[in-house]
Amino acid sequence: MAFSSIKIESLLGMITVKLKEDNFVKWDYQFQSVLKGYDYFDFFSGESQCPPKFVINTETGVTKEITTAYKDWVKTDVSLLSLLIATLSDEAIDYVIGCKTSQEAWKSFQERYASVSVVRVNQLKTEFHTVQKGADYVNKYLLRLKVIKDQLVAARERITENDLVIAALSGLPLEFEMIRTVILARDTLMSSTNWG
Template sequence: MAVSSVKVEGLLGMITVKLQDDNFTKWSYQFQSVLRGYDLFEFFTGEYQCPSKYSVSTETGVTKEITTEYKEWVKKDLALLSLLIATLSDEAMDHIVGCKTSQEAWECLHERFASVSVVRVKQLKSEFHTIQKGTDSVDKCLLRLKAIRDQLVYAGEKITDNDFIIAAISGLPPEFEVIKTVILARDSCISLKDFRAQLLGAERYIESRMTNLTTSMFALCVQGESSHTQEGHGCFQNYEHGEGSNSQEFQGFNGGSGYIGNGGKNFHPQPRNNFNSNNRRYYGNNNHTRSF
């Protein structure tokens, strides 16, 4: 096969994802797409075999002369290995240290990250069916669910679009109850594109309703504070008026204007402190004092 003449170092800018413990599917998809677009991924799969190292003479057989094809292949393969290494995290790089070819490195990574154990498959299935939207947006929740589905599919599990929709609906909060009922009541299947569009529409409606409610509550609070301020001012005025009236009455009582009783005579009460401390009550009949 003819190897693309593109410079390998120019491909690095096209690969924006670094391999981590939890994103092999995404990283592998981008890496393969870029390399296959330039007919270079065959180095990693072993489809483009290394040519013979030494030239062969019809007269003397194998010589000690290294072929040009071999030199070019090794040069290109090492460049691709360097490209692969540049897309790895430090933790992922530990798994390919010592690999001499791009194919060997790819197989090590595939064995480490792509092979999902039975226990891991069970964990992924549990996460898939119990995922919750929480405070995330609809789009972010669907992307989380898709990432889990991709890992399960890569492990050989079959996840249909209907399975995906049911899992997504189960994780929606009560605010989406109406759209959940509408989708579940459908007689025909809904595409993932339409499903996402309906959820986004419901999300916008809920956000708009919450915004209007918040604005209304704020207006009521402002109006309530204004009303309380006016009431408090009126009460304060009434308090001042009442306080003045009480003061006048008290002054008149102490000023000797007379205690009105059946006897009709002036009465000079004791000081107020003594009145309170002796627990006495005064009766107007005959202007006598009775203690009890």
């Protein structure tokens, strides 16, 4: 694997969100975007496999000499694990203590944060279908809905654009009745990407 010439330490400045109990989706999106942009996420996903540790001699077999590829891979992986740790809150660090590789730490986060309990999924679904605009500006209300949708998607729940539009329309107050009626009467689906 050809590594980017950028130093791993300089990536830390690009990751501005620290992982806390309530922002995994946001942190995950930023972390993966930065690491994929510099071809380093393969270490976390397991696609970059550790090369053989010892040199193999065609005549004598496995030697005690450690390969350069192994040393380089371990150095990069430990640097990436350190980068990951630097993006964590105090509570989140507890989930990676003892992890020896970046992939091991990543799996730990997926088990902890991405796999949401059925109870939490049900709470999010209820909130998604009952959230009201209230006194919020429309943009803030739509952003609240998007955050809930993103959490559901991260929990591997399928939320369509139509589900999002209907949930948004349902939470609007009476003064939006005409808009709601027009949108629901359309033959074509409205996309949330058209909201502005």
